Amino acid sequence: MNKPIRRVAIACLVLFVALLVNANVVQFADAKNYRDKPGNVRTLYAQYDHKRGDIVTSTGSVVASSVQTDDALKYLRTYADALPYAPITGFYSIVYGATNIEQEENSILAGTDDRLFARQLTNLITGRTPQGGSVILTIDPTLQKIAYDQLAGRKGAVVAVDPSTGAILALVTSPSYDPNLLSSHDEAAIKSEWAKLTTDPNNPMLDRALDQTYPPGSTFKLVTAAAALTSGQYNPQSTIPAPTVLPYPNSTKSLKNFAGETCGDGKTTTLIDALTISCNTAFGKLGETLGQDALRKQAEAFGFNSPFNVPMKSATSVFPSNLDDAETIQSAIGQFDVRSTPLQMAMIGACIANGGTLMKPYIVKQLVGPNLAIIDTTKPTVVRQAISAQVAAQLTQMMESVVDHGTGTTAQLPGVKVAGKTGTAENAVGKPPHAWFVSFAPATQPKIAVAVVVENGGGVNDATGAKVAAPIAKAVMAQALKEQP
Amino acid sequence: MTAATPSASTTTATGLVRAMKPRRPRTRRGVELAMLVFAVLIALAAYADVGLTRKHHVPPDTLTYGLGLGALLLVAHLAVRRFASYADPLLLPCCALLNGIGLVLIHRLDLAAPKADRSDATLQLAWSAIGIVAFIAVLVVVRDHRRLQRYTYTAMLVGLVLLAIPSILPARFSEVNGARNWIKFAGFSIQPGEFGKILLVIFVAGFLVAKRDALALASHRFLGVDLPRGRDLGPVLLAWLVSIGLLVRGRDLGMSLLFFGFFIVMLYIATERLSWLLIGLLLFCGGTFVAYHLFAHVRERFEIWLHPFSDPQHSGYQLIQGLFGFSSGGMLGTGLGNGRPDLVPFAKSDFIVAAIGEELGLTGLMAILLVYVIIVTRGLRASLSVRDSFGKLLAAGLSVCLAVQVFVVVGGVMRLIPLTGITTPFLSYGGSSLVSNWALIALLLRISDSARRPAPPPTPRADDAMTQVISR
Secondary structure (H helix, E strand, O other): OHHHHHHHHHHHHHHHHHHHHHHHHHHHHOHHHHHOOOOOHHHHHHHOOOOOOOEEOOOOOEEEEEEEOOOOOOEEEEEOOHHHHHHHHOOEEOOOEEOHHHHHOHHHHHOOOHHHHHHHHHHHHHOOOOOOOEEEEOOOHHHHHHHHHHHOOOOEEEEEEOOOOOEEEEEEEEOOOOHHHHOOOOHHHHHHHHHHHHHOOOOOOOOOOOOOOEOOHHHHHHHHHHHHHHOOOOOOOOEEEOOOEEEOOOOOOEEEOHHHOOOOOOOEEEHHHHHHOOOHHHHHHHHHHHOHHHHHHHHHHHOOOOOOEOOOEOOOOEOOOOOOHHHHHHHHOOOOOOEEOHHHHHHHHHHHHOOOEEEOOEOEEEEEOOOOOEEEEOOOOEEEEOOOHHHHHHHHHHHHHHHHHOOOHHHOEOOEOOEEEEEEEOOOOOOOOEEEEEEEEOOOOOOEEEEEEEHHHHHOOOOOHHHHHHHHHHHHHHHHHHHOO | OOOHHHHHHHHHHHHHHHHHOOOOOOOOHHHHHHHHHHHHHHHHHHHHHHHHHHHOOOOOOHHHHHHHHHHHHHHHHHHHHHHOOOOOOOHHHHHHHHHHHHHHHHHHHHHHOOOOOOOHHHHHHHHHHHHHHHHHHHHHHOOOHHHHHHHHHHHHHHHHHHHHHHHHOOHHHHEEOOEEOOEEEOOEEEOHHHHHHHHHHHHHHHHHHHHHHHHHHOEEEEOOEEEEOHHHHHHHHHHHHHHHHHHHOOOOHHHHHHHHHHHHHHHHHHHOOHHHHHHHHHHHHHHHHHHHHHOHHHHHHHHHHHOHHHOOOOOOHHHHHHHHHHHHHOOOOOOOOOOOHHHOOOOOOOOHHHHHHHHOHHHHHHHHHHHHHHHHHHHHHHHHHOOOHHHHHHHHHHHHHHHHHHHHHHHHHOOOOOOOOOOOOOOOOOHHHHHHHHHHHHHHHHHHHHHHOOOOOOOOOHHHOOOOOOOO
């Protein structure tokens, strides 16, 4: 009987070999396939199984943190002061994934980053559950709050930047949404909130500061002026043509000034005066003279036609190409197809304030490990010298003039020189224009640069940048200077 | 040439002397004891690890449990020393290791339960103790496995009754999760099939020893295959009917497969005829085919196996959750206490291998499977070396029983074959399975003891003895 027993032994071994091979297939070869299957809650549970790191402002106030729960997902992501910070933190949803800092810095927050490797190794050995590191933002919570409150629910955005570093001090969009409602553990509630937010005509999940472009209107005259000064043909006192009506070449239409006003004597004006009173015809003519290539070159030096990564990737601000003369005239005053994000305009202000050096805007100041060891500190980086220091000084002088006795007097601060430029951008027939203000202060030794846009002037019919946007910028700058005079 | 002859003859002579005066084979009990200590230490390390991970400290009762489990196994070891001193030294440690790891995993799953008021691990530990008692009882009562042959038909009767009871009982006394293979009584439930399987192996071994000549020799050739006589097919058909009955009435696909598997293998060993294997396979395939078309629950099992993701939230849920568990374990596993094996329904019983795969990884799972390989090969080794046919058949049947059971459950959980509800020997939560498998191992030890025990010295022939003067 031994021969069949031996054969049976072999058959048994074959059964076990089949099991072993199959185990390798399931646990190794096909493992990733199973892990990525929709409905595999393990992957989800693994993410929620340990404490995710905090997102903290520059003063240490926590805006996103994980709290322990007693349901299946062990930690719940909660956002303190959720609405003002929504465009920065983003959300962390079991249904819709993560966005913004939650997504950009996920590896640090989740604790899976290679820079946490040494710690992961000790966790592996000690069997302790890993913890996420924290992200410290450059955001100043007071400025963030003031800017959000100043918008008061109107559609618009505020971006405040430290000109010397590019650190973003405030990044506000309005209206906003509550990421807590998308980060709960209740799938049905999340989905219904999502449906509500995505069908809201005010589009509260749109980050207007980074992801929305607007016609910049007269604030773009800063770029045209920079191009003129850079050409070497002009200085602030240069006399430039300023007709009351500027006919478009090869067209019956013409460009007029705001409310049909005349600039200077109706024939010429100086460059500084043209900017001070925001003379459309003077800048239109100037743009035509400089040509579209000079304008585009200057715009691109400031950052147009490429996105910023803060680390969230911004929308690309556009200076169009292949313009005819009429389009060049319109583009020179920030109309036609010129589009800018509020961040881009803030960076133009910051660049002028920083002696012409454009810094890379950033929102993450530091990454900190779970043991509070600093993993990484963002070093300010120069993007390029967009204009010479001399041109920057000339532009500053012109912008001071705007606030001192021009269109931007509403941004004056007691005892501090403010440099600014208003913008009132037409966008659609029959709708109030977008109100813009780009500024920095103190003009002599700038601490903060701010760009404000209020869509359609917040619904006010005679809205201008001066009336609607400048007071917001003023409030933010006043607070910033109060903190560090 | 001439010089070589004496030396050669000397060698032969020495060899002859050795053959005539065999050294007593070593009992190997020391090896068994050392391996048992090793097995207990592994289980204790695992228990401490679970405590460290889940509660961040080594459980204070580690030593108590260690001593308890150690004492239990020491008693088993002493019983082997006393009653089966030549028994295989690896069977007991291997089973102890599996039992210990099973306890740790059940304890670990207890901790994951939302309300940890009930400790299945404690209950399982009690069952382990009962299992060891059964193990010792079998060693003590069955002093010679050949005596079991006397109870061939008794074993059949009791075995069939045990198998049949749940199918006959009303569903409320016998149905658990759709399979009617339980007896539920006063808050207490046992799976009689687990005991029935041992009795039926005993019966089949006894039956085949009696009938093997008829089954093996009487035949007619057909298409180059020796076919058995029609009347000899009777018992085979009976076994087939029993397994089909289990499948249909009890919805117990696993036990049906197991039963038919060991029956056909034992038939093949007894007759050394491949034709029996072919007939068995054909019958099984035919039966399965018919059952597939006639019975919805069989069809559903196949559907889940082939397309588990077509209904991931309901019918395919358990299998898919198990597969997710295995895949999340990967090569090295999440580590004890770090995974989510509790997401798999019935993780403590049918799906305990999924918990192993998840937390101990592919490495741990393969190690566990190899422990089963050792047990099965050791059992078959005993079958090969034991001298009597009944012992051979019994040992082979019991070993194959274990092998098929592991294959059916692990293959089912890992989607190699359709999933069937059956326990993983020694690992799964469940008293019946644990106790019956300890009894099964005791039988294998008994057979291996008799296989390795040196033959008693030949009794001197009567006429060689000196004539004794008997004084009255």
